[in-house]
Amino acid sequence: MNPLLPHPAEIVEKHSFGPDIHAYRMVLRDPAARPLFDFRPGQFNMVYVPGVGEVAISISSDPEEETLEHTIRIVGRTTRVIAEKGVGDVLGLRGPYGNGWPLENARFKDLLIVTGGLGCAPVSGAIDYVFRRRANYGHVTILHGVKKAADLIHRERFEIWRREPDTTVMLTSDQPDRAWKDRTGVVTELFEEVAFDPIRTQVLMCGPEVMMRYASHILEQRGLSRERMFVSIERNMRCAVGLCGHCQLGPEFVCKDGPIFRLSELDRFFRTGHL
Amino acid sequence: MPRSPSDGDEANRISASRFLARPRLQELIDALRGRGYRVIAPVPRDGAVVYAEVESADALPRGLRESQAPGRYRLEAATGDRVFDVVNGPGALKPFFFAPRETLLQVRTDAAGFEASETLPETPPTAFLGVRACDLAALGVQDRIFRRGRFPDAWYEARRRDVLVVAVNCVRSAATCFCTSFGTGPEAREGHDLVLTEQEDGFVARSGTPAGAEVLDGLSLPPAGAERVEAEHGALVACAEGMERGIDTEGFPELLYARLEHPRWAETGERCLSCGNCTAVCPTCFCHDESDEPALDGSGAVRVREWDSCFDRDHAQVHGLNFRPHIAHRYRQWLVHKLGAWIDQFGESGCVGCGRCITWCPVGIDITEEVAALRTEAP
Ligand SMILES: Cc1cc2nc3c(=O)[nH]c(=O)nc-3n(C[C@H](O)[C@H](O)[C@H](O)COP(=O)(O)OP(=O)(O)OC[C@H]3O[C@@H](n4cnc5c(N)ncnc54)[C@H](O)[C@@H]3O)c2cc1C
Ligand code: SF4
Ligand code: SF4
Ligand code: FES
Numbered sequence: 144m145n146p147l148l149p150h151p152a153e154i155v156e157k158h159s160f161g162p163d164i165h166a167y168r169m170v171l172r173d174p175a176a177r178p179l180f181d182f183r184p185g186q187f188n189m190v191y192v193p194g195v196g197e198v199a200i201s202i203s204s205d206p207e208e209e210t211l212e213h214t215i216r217i218v219g220r221t222t223r224v225i226a227e228k229g230v231g232d233v234l235g236l237r238g239p240y241g242n243g244w245p246l247e248n249a250r251f252k253d254l255l256i257v258t259g260g261l262g263c264a265p266v267s268g269a270i271d272y273v274f275r276r277r278a279n280y281g282h283v284t285i286l287h288g289v290k291k292a293a294d295l296i297h298r299e300r301f302e303i304w305r306r307e308p309d310t311t312v313m314l315t316s317d318q319p320d321r322a323w324k325d326r327t328g329v330v331t332e333l334f335e336e337v338a339f340d341p342i343r344t345q346v347l348m349c350g351p352e353v354m355m356r357y358a359s360h361i362l363e364q365r366g367l368s369r370e371r372m373f374v375s376i377e378r379n380m381r382c383a384v385g386l387c388g389h390c391q392l393g394p395e396f397v398c399k400d401g402p403i404f405r406l407s408e409l410d411r412f413f414r415t416g417h418l
Numbered sequence: 419m420p421r422s423p424s425d426g427d428e429a430n431r432i433s434a435s436r437f438l439a440r441p442r443l444q445e446l447i448d449a450l451r452g453r454g455y456r457v458i459a460p461v462p463r464d465g466a467v468v469y470a471e472v473e474s475a476d477a478l479p480r481g482l483r484e485s486q487a488p489g490r491y492r493l494e495a496a497t498g499d500r501v502f503d504v505v506n507g508p509g510a511l512k513p514f515f516f517a518p519r520e521t522l523l524q525v526r527t528d529a530a531g532f533e534a535s536e537t538l539p540e541t542p543p544t545a546f547l548g549v550r551a552c553d554l555a556a557l558g559v560q561d562r563i564f565r566r567g568r569f570p571d572a573w574y575e576a577r578r579r580d581v582l583v584v585a586v587n588c589v590r591s592a593a594t595c596f597c598t599s600f601g602t603g604p605e606a607r608e609g610h611d612l613v614l615t616e617q618e619d620g621f622v623a624r625s626g627t628p629a630g631a632e633v634l635d636g637l638s639l640p641p642a643g644a645e646r647v648e649a650e651h652g653a654l655v656a657c658a659e660g661m662e663r664g665i666d667t668e669g670f671p672e673l674l675y676a677r678l679e680h681p682r683w684a685e686t687g688e689r690c691l692s693c694g695n696c697t698a699v700c701p702t703c704f705c706h707d708e709s710d711e712p713a714l715d716g717s718g719a720v721r722v723r724e725w726d727s728c729f730d731r732d733h734a735q736v737h738g739l740n741f742r743p744h745i746a747h748r749y750r751q752w753l754v755h756k757l758g759a760w761i762d763q764f765g766e767s768g769c770v771g772c773g774r775c776i777t778w779c780p781v782g783i784d785i786t787e788e789v790a791a792l793r794t795e796a797p
Pocket of ligand 2: 699702773775776
């Protein structure tokens with residue numbers, strides 16, 4: 144089958160987290176196509192709105208569930224139309240694309256998850272995946288930083304994760320407002336407050352590249368090797384099949400070689416800006 | 419050291435070579451058309467040569483040659499009646515396979531959802547006559563991307579499937595050519611069904627595939643003979659050795675990666691207009707956009723693919739952030755991709771040395787000069 148053909152999928156459930164974030168649970172019109180969509184956390188689908196466009200969206204459901212969930216932040220032309228969709232509406236899906244987080248080889252290791260900025264959709268599905276298999280992982284530390292307090296979307300999720308055993312969750316804001324009760328400062332300042340064993344720890348990072356560049360630098364000084372750090376890279380995506388050229392970062396096509404990279408492999412393409 | 423034209427097995431080359439007198443070129447065109455091919459060849463049009471359909475050999479650029487320089491292209495009258503003396507024009511084979519704009523999908527919508535189907539082009543069998551070695555190499559580069567990747571492209575494949583290529587070896591190069599830097603020319607090496615080398619009174623002709631051999635045999639041509647084949651060889655060596663421009667690719671891609679912060683990028687970024695001409699004329703550039711165009715009657719949409727360029731301001735734009743905000747970033751992306759990252763991605767260079775980006779750049783930015791500057795370490 145042509146890889147650019149979207150499969151119709153019906154929205155069977157919609158959860159809104161504020162006006163700008165909606166989670167859509169979808170069922171493929173053709174149940175026989177479901178095995179084509181078997182995925183790993185961190186992989187994404189192209190979500191298609193007929194007559195409007197296509198956007199790359201991580202799969203936020205668990206790989207063992209039958210339905211597929213996408214949690215979508217409304218930012219622009221295509222997502223604004225998706226916002227109007229509800230139960231019974233049909234969107235297109237093609238995928239899954241990308242490589243996913245290295246969670247299998249992280250078994251029994253401690254996880255240090257560093258996220259920043261507005262949307263960290265590619266990592267929250269992975270966190271849920273880990274907590275559903277809690278016994279397989281060691282200590283989980285989640286550090287999340289936002290600029291303004293209002294940028295913290297989806298706070299409920301952090302509160303749920305905070306209640307998991309053997310888990311540390313810390314939130315920080317650069318420009319907190321009066322209601323903000325968490326930390327103040329940038330996310331990298333939280334590193335001073337957390338202890339980790341550089342040998343047992345695997346790092347997952349997602350957020351602005353400047354933040355991840357700085358964070359990886361500090362973590363390296365703390366003895367963590369770049370081999371153990373994984374970053375989720377964001378780039379413009381049109382085709383997701385390595386042909387349109389939009390998602391390139393140095394020699395990598397983020398859509399098929401990524402979006403998750405071992406930092407040691409990206410090396411200077413990560414350190415040099417504006418690539 | 420430029421690679422000299424293959425002198426491989428001299429005796430074989432002589433026995434395989436036929437002679438096609440220039441007046442008989444029409445017979446070759448007729449033979450191709452007789453086999454059901456439309457014939458596409460270089461023809462002069464609006465002051466340049468372009469690839470277009472021909473029925474007659476008279477349509478070819480007879481007695482013309484071009485002069486090229488950074489930012490400059492002129493067709494000029496030449497003495498004699500050679501038909502393949504114009505090295506190239508702005509267009510390569512690329513648009514014939516990777517269309518500048520095409521419909522990918524037809525999408526019908528109704529209350530129950532939508533239904534999408536692919537709209538594959540129906541292209542007649544096509545024979546290309548007069549394809550230069552660099553353009554033939556570029557076709558191989560695009561084949562690697564669109565035919566042999568993890569996701570072969572059905573639209574490209576539909577156009578590419580039934581094609582016959584009659585290459586022409588270059589006995590004259592433009593001042594902007596540097597194919598010897600990549601070993602892609604001046605002699606066609608692979609991917610052609612037939613190859614011609616033009617001489618004073620006609621062409622030395624050889625086949626490269628059984629399909630080409632069949633066409634050649636059908637013409638019942640006399641042997642070219644040792645003298646013509648030696649003259650051919652001499653002309654190809656002279657053409658290779660006469661090439662003025664070049665790129666030293668030693669150490670690529672690593673050397674370019676080590677120059678990502680070179681001050682030259684900012685300097686060239688000041689000159690570059692970000693017009694994207696270089697990517698449009700480049701026979702290997704493959705960037706494109708995909709977008710939906712809704713039907714006016716609300717019955718659905720078509721999904722369209724169109725060439726795009728890394729010089730476009732929005733190429734690296736995501737919501738709220740442009741990864742390459744300045745022209746210097748875009749020029750760096752183009753050059754480092756073309757000459758460096760491409761090697762990591764596809765196992766070969768993305769440049770075949772055709773020189774088009776030099777000629778058609780409105781401000782005359784010269785990729786060979788840029789590389790020379792980048793090779794020297796920043797002061
Ligand atoms: C691998 C990957 C996973 C993603 N996962 C999610 C997710 O789970 N949830 C979520 O809300 N968002 C996710 N995004 C971001 C999402 O793709 C963009 O927010 C979306 O494309 C914006 O489209 P738009 O038309 O509404 O915005 P506009 O700003 O109007 O964008 C126009 C076009 O630009 C491109 N574009 C713009 N922003 C981005 C971007 N950030 N990434 C890639 N292409 C972009 C798209 O082709 C888009 O159609 C992901 C992006 C990538 C690359
Ligand atoms: S980069 Fe320039 S010289 Fe090289 S193949 Fe493209 S147009 Fe030709
Ligand atoms: S290098 Fe020349 S042709 Fe290419 S974008 Fe810049 S000005 Fe245009
Ligand atoms: S999104 Fe098209 S090449 Fe990666």
